[in-house]
Every structure is written in structure tokens, then in C-alpha cells.
Amino acid sequence: DQQVKQNSPSLSVQEGRISILNCDYTNSMFDYFLWYKKYPAEGPTFLISISSIKDKNEDGRFTVFLNKSAKHLSLHIVPSQPGDSAVYFCAARGGADGLTFGKGTHLIIQP
Amino acid sequence: DGGITQSPKYLFRKEGQNVTLSCEQNLNHDAMYWYRQDPGQGLRLIYYSQIVNDFQKGDIAEGYSVSREKKESFPLTVTSAQKNPTAFYLCASSIDAEYYGYTFGSGTRLTVV
Numbered sequence: 001d002q003q004v005k006q007n008s009p010s011l012s013v014q015e016g017r018i019s020i021l022n023c024d025y026t027n028s029m030f031d032y033f034l035w036y037k038k039y040p041a042e043g044p045t046f047l048i049s050i051s052s053i054k055d056k057n058e059d060g061r062f063t064v065f066l067n068k069s070a071k072h073l074s075l076h077i078v079p080s081q082p083g084d085s086a087v088y089f090c091a092a093r094g095g096a097d098g099l100t101f102g103k104g105t106h107l108i109i110q111p
Numbered sequence: 112d113g114g115i116t117q118s119p120k121y122l123f124r125k126e127g128q129n130v131t132l133s134c135e136q137n138l139n140h141d142a143m144y145w146y147r148q149d150p151g152q153g154l155r156l157i158y159y160s161q162i163v164n165d166f167q168k169g170d171i172a173e174g175y176s177v178s179r180e181k182k183e184s185f186p187l188t189v190t191s192a193q194k195n196p197t198a199f200y201l202c203a204s205s206i207d208a209e210y211y212g213y214t215f216g217s218g219t220r221l222t223v224v
Contacts, residue, residue, distance in 0.1 A: 041220065043218050044215050089153065098142075
């Protein structure tokens, strides 16, 4: 049973517009959430995170929103740039065996 | 420069052979992890180690083995018992098991021929 779900395998956004990537989770014990960005044939790199005691965290063009009651978080990228084209993984922390990852969303920024 | 080094980047194996993937880190991190990435599957945890000489099975440990004899090294052996070994393998580390951020290596693409 998937505890972290990214229901959109891919998302296409025009350059300059806002990209919104969504993530749902089922485990209420998760207390920390992270977003990773991954280019082909490379390892993921950390992007932004949020603790469960917050509902928003912002870092430059990237903002993560957390809605605990809905068990939902989203990553907003504004404005979207060509270099943002990558696979984005949502991850959650709540146990001793490390992070649980979603399946990823492939973001495509179109010129 | 501190980081995680995975080698080789590409690896080909004949069916029935064991193969070992290398993962070395110079970040002085206690915890290390192995993930497998398949198309449409995201990252799935194979094994993890919170401290030297200790490791635990992840979600898909069958057909794999690991060792953690040194803090810096966490090699993964893909045995002949692994039914579908062709995949992209990622090694990661974190300061300790309680720290939330991971540093990932650049991955090894294993192909069974």
C-alpha cells in the first residue's frame, strides 16, 4: 500500500507560469516532508522541506504548502524555468527506516 | 569536496552472476541507504544501515545483500536470486538515522544481458 502518492506521472507547464506538483499521504505519523528533484541518470537532489508543525515554507521560487487535515502537500514553482524540467519526488519521514518516496512527477517546462 | 561516490555508472551482468555495486561517502554520515528506481515505481528501499556493522532490510531486500564494515562504505551485492535486477540503483546517506535530509549518489545503471 502506497503511503506517499503522487497521482500525476507528468505535468506540462509553460515557461514563466506557475507549476504546482501535488502529493498525498496516508500515514498520520509522518512528521516531515521533503521534495527532491532528479535529472535523468543522476541522483536526486534536495529541494525544499517542511515540518508538520508548519503549513508553508518558502525558498526563492519554491514554496511548499502542507495541509495536515487533508494529508496533502504541494510544491509551487513560480515562475517556471526550462531548468526546472525534471522528475520531482515527494518524500515523507515518520519511521526509523528512512524516507518513504512517492513515484515522482515528471515536470516539463515548455517554451 | 564531500559527497557520495557510486561506481561504476553503468554495469552489465550476465544472468546467474552476482555483482557488487560500490557506494562510498566522505561526509562522515552514520546512516546509509540503497534505493532502486524503476520506471513508474519511484524509489524503493532495499537496505539501510544506521551505524557501522548494522543494517536492516527495506521493502524489497530479497535477492540483495549488503555489508557495513566501514562507516564510509556500504556496498550492495545483487545476487542471482534477484529476479529482475535491471534497474537504476541509488545510494544515499544522512548524518544519522534521525536527520531528515539525504545526500544521494549519482546512481548505477545495472543491466542484465
